[in-house]
Amino acid sequence: MNNKVINGGKSSKKKKKQGMPMNEKDARIRQHPILKFDRGKKIRFFFKGKPVEGYENETIAMALYANGIRTFSHSFKYHRPRGMFCAIGKCASCLMEVDGIPNVRTCITPIHEGADVRPQGRDSIIAKAGYFLMNHIHMGPGFYYRHFIHPGFLYQFYISILEKFIGPGKYPTKVKNPPKTVKKEVETMEAEIVVIGAGPAGASAAIYAANLGAKVVLIDENRYIGGQLIKQTHKFFGSARHYAGIRGITIAKQFEKEVKSNKNITLMLDSKVVGIYDGNIVGVLQKNRFLRIKPKKLIVTTGAYEKTLVFENNDLPGIMGAGGIQTVMNVFGIKPGNEALIVGAGNVGLILAYQLLQAGVTVKGIVEAMPTVGGYFVHAAKVRRYGIPIYTRHTIVKALGKKYVTGAVIAQLDDKWQPIPGTEKKIKCDLIGISVGLRPANELLLQAGCEMKFVSALGGFIPLRTENNETTVKGVYVAGDLGGVEEASTAIMEGRIAGISAAMSLGYKAPDTEEVLEKIRKDLADLRAGPVGERIRAGIKQVLIEG
Amino acid sequence: MPRDYPFLKRGYATIEEVQKHLPPIERIKKGPVATNECIEEIPCDSCAMICPTKAVEMPTINDVPKVIFDKCIGCTLCLQVCPGLAFFMLDKSKSPEGKTWVTVPHELLPVPKKGDIVKALDRTGKHVTDAKVVMVIKSPKAYGTYLITVEVDDEYANYVRAVLA
Numbered sequence: 001m002n003n004k005v006i007n008g009g010k011s012s013k014k015k016k017k018q019g020m021p022m023n024e025k026d027a028r029i030r031q032h033p034i035l036k037f038d039r040g041k042k043i044r045f046f047f048k049g050k051p052v053e054g055y056e057n058e059t060i061a062m063a064l065y066a067n068g069i070r071t072f073s074h075s076f077k078y079h080r081p082r083g084m085f086c087a088i089g090k091c092a093s094c095l096m097e098v099d100g101i102p103n104v105r106t107c108i109t110p111i112h113e114g115a116d117v118r119p120q121g122r123d124s125i126i127a128k129a130g131y132f133l134m135n136h137i138h139m140g141p142g143f144y145y146r147h148f149i150h151p152g153f154l155y156q157f158y159i160s161i162l163e164k165f166i167g168p169g170k171y172p173t174k175v176k177n178p179p180k181t182v183k184k185e186v187e188t189m190e191a192e193i194v195v196i197g198a199g200p201a202g203a204s205a206a207i208y209a210a211n212l213g214a215k216v217v218l219i220d221e222n223r224y225i226g227g228q229l230i231k232q233t234h235k236f237f238g239s240a241r242h243y244a245g246i247r248g249i250t251i252a253k254q255f256e257k258e259v260k261s262n263k264n265i266t267l268m269l270d271s272k273v274v275g276i277y278d279g280n281i282v283g284v285l286q287k288n289r290f291l292r293i294k295p296k297k298l299i300v301t302t303g304a305y306e307k308t309l310v311f312e313n314n315d316l317p318g319i320m321g322a323g324g325i326q327t328v329m330n331v332f333g334i335k336p337g338n339e340a341l342i343v344g345a346g347n348v349g350l351i352l353a354y355q356l357l358q359a360g361v362t363v364k365g366i367v368e369a370m371p372t373v374g375g376y377f378v379h380a381a382k383v384r385r386y387g388i389p390i391y392t393r394h395t396i397v398k399a400l401g402k403k404y405v406t407g408a409v410i411a412q413l414d415d416k417w418q419p420i421p422g423t424e425k426k427i428k429c430d431l432i433g434i435s436v437g438l439r440p441a442n443e444l445l446l447q448a449g450c451e452m453k454f455v456s457a458l459g460g461f462i463p464l465r466t467e468n469n470e471t472t473v474k475g476v477y478v479a480g481d482l483g484g485v486e487e488a489s490t491a492i493m494e495g496r497i498a499g500i501s502a503a504m505s506l507g508y509k510a511p512d513t514e515e516v517l518e519k520i521r522k523d524l525a526d527l528r529a530g531p532v533g534e535r536i537r538a539g540i541k542q543v544l545i546e547g
Numbered sequence: 548m549p550r551d552y553p554f555l556k557r558g559y560a561t562i563e564e565v566q567k568h569l570p571p572i573e574r575i576k577k578g579p580v581a582t583n584e585c586i587e588e589i590p591c592d593s594c595a596m597i598c599p600t601k602a603v604e605m606p607t608i609n610d611v612p613k614v615i616f617d618k619c620i621g622c623t624l625c626l627q628v629c630p631g632l633a634f635f636m637l638d639k640s641k642s643p644e645g646k647t648w649v650t651v652p653h654e655l656l657p658v659p660k661k662g663d664i665v666k667a668l669d670r671t672g673k674h675v676t677d678a679k680v681v682m683v684i685k686s687p688k689a690y691g692t693y694l695i696t697v698e699v700d701d702e703y704a705n706y707v708r709a710v711l712a
Contacts, residue, residue, distance in 0.1 A: 033656045034691045235630035235690065237589060239608060240596030245628035247690050345558075358655060372555035377587035378631025380558035385709040386655075387672025390558040489590075527590045530609030531550055 027066050027335040033358050034233045034247070037333035045115040052117075060106035060117055061087070061094045062332040070317040070404050072096055072106065073119040079128065081403050082121075083317025087324035088228070089221070090305040090441070095120055099176040107327075108222070116176060183289040191217040191266075193502050194282050194295035196273050196444065199227020200488045201480025202301035203255040204495030205502070209299075210264035212500065212508040217293060218265050219284060221272045225259055226252025227303060228323060229488060231330040233358070234351050237376070238489035239523060248488065249330075276448040280475055297475050297502040300445055301495060304438035304459060304481035309343060312398030314434075318405030322352045322435035329359040337431025341408050342366045343396050347375035347487070349435035353383045356433075364427050365389045367396055367410050369417065376532070395419060396432070405430055438485045445482070448473050457539035458484030466547030467521075468501035469494060477502050484543070486536055493524040552587065559670040560584055562705060569705055570616045570637060575647065579621025579638035581614050584670075584708070585631055594625040594634060597688075626652050627689035636696075637704055647704035648681060650696040658693050659683065659712040667699055667707040676703050678710065 029037070039055035046052065047064060054063025061084050064072065071081040072094055085093040089108035097118040098104040106117065148158035195206045198220035206218040224230060232248025243251050259265055268284065271291075275283045280298045284291040306321035308314065318337065320328075322344070328336045340356050342349045345368035353363045366383070371393050373380045380390060393413050400407040407428045411419035439460040442452065451472040452461040463471045463478050470477050479498040480491035500517050503509075528536050554560045570580045581602070583594070588609045595605035595612060602618035603625060605611075625634045629652070636650035649667075659665045659680045667678040678697035685693050699707050 031656055033654050033658070033693075235593075235628070235692075237591035237593075237630050239590075240593045240628075244591055244593035245597070245630060245690075250690060360656070372550060372552070373558055376589045376631065377552070377555055377558075377560075378585050378589070378633045380555070381560065381584060381670065382632050384557075384559040385668055385670050385672055386711070387668065392556055392558075526608050529607065530588045530590050532589055533609075 027068060029329065029333040029335055029359055032333065035249070035330060035333065039333070043111050043113050045111050045113065045117060047117045048119065049116075054111045056111070058111055058332055060096070060098065060104075060109050060111050060115065062107070062328065062334055063111055064106075064117075065328060065336070066332075066334045071119075072317075074121045074127075075315075076121055079121070080315055081317050082315070083404070084320060084328075085308070085324055086306055086321045087327035088305070091321075097172060100172040100174055102172060107324075110223075112177075181288055186290050186292055188292045188294065191215065191293050191295045192506055193217070193297045193299060193499075194219065194293055195299045195301065195499075196220075196282070197227065197301035197303060197480070197482075198222070198225045198255075198259070198267075198269070199301060199303050199480060199491070200229055200251070200255070201303070201482075201491040201495035201498075202227070202299070203259055204492045205299045205301060205477075205479055205499035206265050207255075207258050207262060208496045208499035209503040209508075210262045210499075212503040212510060212513065214264065214503040214506055214508045216265045217268060217295070218259060219268045219271050219273055219282075221270070223270050224252075225256040225267075225269070229255070231323070231326040232351075232488070233330050233355055236489060237487075238527060242492065242523070243489060251488070273444060276444050280448060280473070295475075296506055297477065298448075299477040299479060299495075299498050299502055300448075300482060301478070301480045301491075301498075302441040302444060302482050304440045304485050306434065307437050307439055309396070309434055309436050311396050313401070313405075314399060316399050316401055316405050317403070318401070318430055319399055319432045319434065322348045322433045325352060325431070325433050326355060329361075330355060335359055335361060337361055337429070339364055339429040340431040340433060341396075341410075341427050341429040342433040342435060344368060344435035344437070345370075345373040345375060345380065345390055345392070346435060346437065347379055349433070350375040350379035350383055352433050352435060353388055354379070357383070357386055357388075361431070363388045364429050365391055365410075367394045368392045369395050369413055397424060399432060400426075405432055408432055438481060440482045440485060442482060445471065445476070445478065448476050450476060450478075453543055455484070455539045455542050457535040458486075458543070460485075462539070462543045464543050464545045466545055468547055469498040470501065470547065472545070475505075484536065484539055490524060490527055493520055493527070496520050497524070550587075554586065560586060561670075568614065570614070570619075572639075574616045575637045575639045575704075578640045579623075579636050579648070579650070580616050580619045581621070581623075581625050581634055581636050583612050583614055583625070583629075583634050585612055585629070585633040587611070589631075591630065593628045593630065597624045597628045599624065623650065623684065623686075623694055624688065626650060626694055627686055627692060632692070635708060636694075638696075639701075642698055645701055646698050647701050648696050648698055649678075649704055649707050650682070650694050651707070651709055652689075653693045653695045653710060654691065655711070657712045659695055659710065663712060665695075665697060665710040665712050667697060667703065668709040668711060669706045670708050672709070674711075675706055676700065678703075678707065680710075 040057040073082045089105045094107045192215040229248040229252035238244040282293045397409045412423035450463045477498040479494040595603040604613040632652040638648040682696035
């Protein structure tokens, strides 16, 4: 095997072939004004059979990104390049074959020494030629199953030939490093309160319920506590009695300490909840076993994930969700690009622009379709004073580039939200951050049978709930972004309410519990009281039901 | 209350919009004083809560902070804690004639050192003048935010709001 490491030092031609938009040998950030990165020791693994260097605390996709590899696979049908989008295991953009196992979410899968990482889908010259023929000569972008159907008896033959060119590629037949012990029988356990998700809402719920004496099982699919707080390098707004003025990363550490020191909390990290079954039974998939947990009360705090935007070429590698970019640069310390354009001037977009500056990335501008910035003025002022333009009443028309992003075209919008011809502006960039809002990750609640309602102000389908955050399914509580997309401070308050309510319904109570609960409710109402909270207040009114 | 302030369209404030938050020149001559540019009602009260002399007035968490200049002792705690980096400090008590010391929060690399000449930027990012760094503070309360004090001509004192090394 070729022992030369893909880590710079090769000809530029080779780099281009790998999909290397950046000229840097190593995109890892060595100096950062706020963060320090603990990468652990060096590890070597293989990408398409060639050795690549990574670090033990990195995931597969991050290590590839750090080496300038942005194209991970090609799409099933049109052979479009695929890169990373969400970077937290919520989308299907970074799926690759690892050690013979297909569909591995490489953005959240840690590397191990000698891992064999391969793209999915056809990637050979023959496939490319086949795609070219299909696309350009014969029929243009069309679904081949519709064209090769006559005469009918030859259909299977056509497909067998076609699948050599397009499609998912050859399926692997064996797993290279199978886990040593896999328990085949399903274990069943009982719990008083199960909390799904250890972000700000889930951790708060677990801590407050456990402090009242309830036995809590806290489950998260990540290897850490704090959810998306771990990439929030900015200081938090809100009440100084809680977390205002403290950076998100510091809050995450405080949660970790509180959860780990609490004897009433059983922590299950790296555990995926794959379903909620009859009787609110929670199915948990761990590395080598499947668990069935029967809780008396269930608190779901799975948060939200990023929406994307429809525009030409929006699937190119280099176009990422804002949160994805934050993960790449703030969690793993990898420079996500050299020149960035941000779409959406809400708080996330504005904060992202500032964080990109901190990571040494040039921000070319922030595009916002609304006439005003959606985020707090102070966030906008923070980036404006470093000269980053904010284009209000503008939109992105298309992304430029073939293998990865090389630029974008933006245009002004008219009163009917249509781009005004002649106002198009070309912006050179190799990274486009999409921050157009979040939608609740509500799949588990749908399985549980909770009644939902579409509330656009809260981000999508929102569970109906009582003042105690209990849904229409008895014993199932929600908190945080899942119950309406807001921000971490309110998620923490809601988590506390859900935690206390669940514990109280099981009979756990301290003399001052009701007082505490009232106080949290009042603080939460205060946070939402201002003009910024107006939409949220109206939204929550729509999903509130009598308890 | 609709959010249609003109500064939200632009992303920055004009001097007129922050005028009422700027301390009078007599006060600046007496010693360091805080000025805030947090001019939109958002739910945050970190400055009011940390102020040791209760010089930041804020009736409810959603009100715009108002600095009572005569109560302010120039301790810089509000600059350190403000998540919006919207507090600045002005001082003419130690600077030579015709110059003002402006303190800005700074979270970018490289961090300027005392004596460096840096680019002083206004609210829109325009490089208005060069300035000498006279003081650099890093305090644990600020969780990593540096406070950079630069000496600028008086005419720029109300304009310089960021520095670039």
